[in-house]
């Protein structure tokens with residue numbers, strides 16, 4: 513037996529397995545689970561995550577944390593434990609990264625999800641799928657409730673992400689129906705905060721780092737498209753409640769912030785909070801970039817008693833502080 517298989521969890525704590533543990537959200541979830549006294553088994557292949565995130569999640573030297581470096585699609589050894597919770601977060605999440613890793617993204621969200629569902633089933637564990645507001649595509653219904661089926665281009669440049677997440681959702685609910693797996697799906701809306709990869713190309717790191725470097729902010733298209741931004745601690749509280757609730761078996765729940773901003777408004781907020789003059793350079797809009805994005809969170813409020821509590825300006829200020837400590841080389845989705 514390898515040392516990983518022999519690893520044991522002290523004091524009969526609840527056992528959580530987290531895929532994508534070295535990512536932005538995964539590392540914050542690990543942080544929270546350790547705080548809650550769980551024994552945590554984290555897995556990641558670092559395709560978009562980092563050791564630094566694991567370090568910042570205060571995992572170093574913790575007797576109730578073990579990390580497995582590996583691809584969830586490949587062979588890996590797990591500690592011989594009884595798993596209570598499987599949190600499946602592994603997947604690139606930024607448009608720049610899922611384009612770069614298009615096939616890997618499709619596989620981790622399809623075959624990877626099935627592998628995690630099988631582990632949950634084998635252990636009688638509760639399962640949570642980290643899905644996305646991208647499941648709604650370019651929505652024709654606004655704000656988006658969970659029962660909206662979406663408007664997705666199934667063969668476009670974003671399809672590697674959108675469609676594979678939608679398939680992962682269908683698979684999850686099929687395991688719930690066929691095998692009675694205790695499973696829930698959360699649709700995550702744009703989340704920001706410390707530990708985002710500085711160079712992953714998303715609007716929050718791009719704008720903040722551009723402003724901090726005195727560069728113009730790259731607005732794609734006219735900037736009239738909207739997004740709704742939720743701070744990471746609010747998002748993780750939603751994860752926690754969705755998993756721990758006894759009312760979420762078989763449910764899909766939006767976890768996001770219903771305050772909606774145009775990208776142009778958002779650029780103005782970032783410039784102001786970074787203490788610089790707003791200076792914009794316009795770039796072409798990437799294909800299939802959704803025009804509007806805003807969650808209907810009535811279900812999360814009702815089922816989980818959850819709503820976001822961190823105001824945008826406070827969350828952005830904390831994120832600016834974080835990025836100010838990072839070295840940055842910024843990509844934009846448009847190479848020109």
Ligand code: NAD
Pocket residue numbers: 531532533534535536537538555556557558559560561562582583584585600601602603604605606620624642643644645699700701702703704709
């Ligand atoms: P992230 O890229 O920071 O984290 C994803 C992690 O998964 C990375 O550490 C990466 O190395 C790991 N990973 C990817 N493929 C893997 C594989 N095959 N095997 C092992 N590890 C693998 O992204 P994030 O923002 O933390 O997103 C986490 C999850 O939340 C993703 O499933 C994403 O789709 C979902 N989500 C995030 C957002 C957001 O705004 N951050 C929005 C919607 C959905």
Ligand code: UDP
Pocket residue numbers: 606607702713714715716718719730731732733737739775797798801802844
């Ligand atoms: N965006 C932008 N400039 C950037 C990065 C992104 O104008 O430097 C826009 C992007 O076109 C989209 C929105 O900001 O309309 C949010 O993009 P992001 O990549 O953060 O996430 P998405 O919500 O598209 O998955």
